[in-house]
Amino acid sequence: MLKVENIYVNYGAIKALQDVSFQINEGEIVALIGANGAGKTTILNSISNIVPSVSGKILYKGKEITKTPPHDIVKLGISQVPEGRRVFAKMSVLENLEMGAYTRNDKAEIASDMEKIFQRFPRLLERKKQPAKTLSGGEQQMLAMGRALMCRPKLLLLDEPSMGLAPMLVEQIFQIIQEINKSGTTILLVEQNANMALSIAHRAYVLETGEVVLQGDAKELASNPEVRKAYLGE
Numbered sequence: 001m002l003k004v005e006n007i008y009v010n011y012g013a014i015k016a017l018q019d020v021s022f023q024i025n026e027g028e029i030v031a032l033i034g035a036n037g038a039g040k041t042t043i044l045n046s047i048s049n050i051v052p053s054v055s056g057k058i059l060y061k062g063k064e065i066t067k068t069p070p071h072d073i074v075k076l077g078i079s080q081v082p083e084g085r086r087v088f089a090k091m092s093v094l095e096n097l098e099m100g101a102y103t104r105n106d107k108a109e110i111a112s113d114m115e116k117i118f119q120r121f122p123r124l125l126e127r128k129k130q131p132a133k134t135l136s137g138g139e140q141q142m143l144a145m146g147r148a149l150m151c152r153p154k155l156l157l158l159d160e161p162s163m164g165l166a167p168m169l170v171e172q173i174f175q176i177i178q179e180i181n182k183s184g185t186t187i188l189l190v191e192q193n194a195n196m197a198l199s200i201a202h203r204a205y206v207l208e209t210g211e212v213v214l215q216g217d218a219k220e221l222a223s224n225p226e227v228r229k230a231y232l233g234e
Contacts, residue, residue: 001026001186002047002078002155007056009039009046009210016042017053017210024155029177029187031197031218033231034207040190041083042210044157047188048073048080060155075103079153083160083190085144089133093124096132096143100150110150117146120176138169145176149185156180159190174200194231198222206231 002024009017017039024030032040045051047058049070058066065073079100088096097117101110118125121142127135132143141161148156158177162170170193178200181187191197198204198218206214206227214221221227 001061002188003057003059004043004047005057005059007046007053007058009042009051009053015210016051017046020056020207020210020212022205022212022215024186024188026154026186027181027184028202029181029189029200031189031191031194031201031204032207033191033194033197033204033227035231036192037209038207039210040207041159043207044080044159044188044190047078047157050080071103074151074153077152077154078157079148079151079155080157081144081148081159081161083163085137085140087132087135087140087143087147090131092129092131093135093143094128096147097124097150100147103151113150113152117149120179121146137164138166138173141165141169141173142176145173145180149180153185155186155188157188157190160192161189162191162193162196170196194227195222198232 004020004022007017007020020043032043034040042051046053049068053066057064060076088099097114104110123139124142124146132140135143161173174196177187189197189201198221201218204218204221205212
């Protein structure tokens, strides 16, 4: 579904990604794990073309999207939930969700999708008229995910969904990620909590200083002694 081939990304003199290649098959949850500053967020931002790559290629369903503008990438079916949630603070929950559907004009279908979001996240229905800034961290994460789902993505890019959340909420968010995947959305997951990420992913890639150093089946990586020592705190 998505193929990243030999991409390089620089921030000025800093080499953020160096010769990174990986792929995602339809229906998978693929996790990117690694320490802070390893380049995980940069990968998502380069797929969305928020941060352009210097060289290399990104292919989505066989078509090159390396230079495609970010708003057109959303129209193709790739949606990103940014790190730190980035909800529109002064807008209501409902308005935030409506913003997620800005590329669409099928009103009846948008209304139907809104209902599905409220079924999946009942807390958002209770708070739909509240400004997004009044929500808790967990509720804002649900809102950011709901907003991304409103454009009906085929591929969902999730950046640090568990950041700053209480352990009980982390479990709930990861359960929702699995449900979204089972309902037909392919997921690329960037996550600091490597244990949780590997527990739900099908495959994973390990990043170190902008390079892929390990890849494979998520369960195999979770039992790899090097991975356990470096990322799982053992």
